[in-house]
Amino acid sequence: MFRVMMMNNERYVFSGTTGAFYPLSRKQGYVDAGSWPDDGVEVKEDIFMKFQNPPPGKLRGGDANGYPCWVDTPPPTxxxxxxxxxxxxxxxxxxxxxxxxxxxxxxxxxxxxxxxxxxxxxxxxxxxxxxxxxxxxxxxxxxxxxxxxxxxxxxxxxxxxxxxxxxxxxxxx
CATH class of the missing domain: 1.20.58 (Methane Monooxygenase Hydroxylase; Chain G, domain 1)
Structure with missing residues (x-):
């Protein structure tokens, strides 16, 4: 039996401040909890998927426009x-x-x-x-x-x- 992963075309908001994705379909819950990001930029599911697993030595961060990018892991404090x-x-x-x-x-x-x-x-x-x-x-x-x-x-x-x-x-x- 083959499993086919179907993308549901969910849209997300990415926050460069938190380095996290927020599904637009759950926005009201985040707003009610007071945790909806002010700096969010809308991204499609393919971008969400692309930034799920960081390469070695990298963390998910935000670029100058607020979109996700990989940044170097900071040295230990x-x-x-x-x-x-x-x-x-x-x-x-x-x-x-x-x-x-x-x-x-x-x-x-x-x-x-x-x-x-x-x-x-x-x-x-x-x-x-x-x-x-x-x-x-x-x-x-x-x-x-x-x-x-x-x-x-x-x-x-x-x-x-x-x-x-x-x-x-x-x-x-």
Missing amino acids: LEDERRSAALTKKSQLDEAGRIIGPLQDAVDLGMTTNTEKASLLTWKKYRMLLNRVDISTAPDKLADAAQRGKGGGLMPVIEQGKPAHHRKGPSTF
Whole structure:
């Protein structure tokens, strides 16, 4: 069975301010909600379809006449960088905790091997070093630390103390 996509010739208004399309058939609902754009320009469905999926590195924006166009994605803000660093740090701390838990259980129950003892010590050291990474200065100090390690961002700093068999790539330190 073949599916045929039929265009219903819906008309839209595009707002360069919001970067969004608004179906004209639903205008009254937007007006009632107070969200109908003041800067809208009418476009046909083919333009609407053309601007649904941005190419890599692009966002939907408005040109000088208010019509949709692709614009470069802005670089991350300092706040974006810090939020990303915080999420990465939390993820890595969670991973370390998941690995340390069973190893510590083996030690507590007297059921550990020498390899497990060594692994537990390495993971605990890694977790302590990771916990000391100050993300409040990201990306400044992280970039400095990464530069010393010939890497980029938070990952080289985090990967530094991680047990070798759990690193995402070869250590740069």
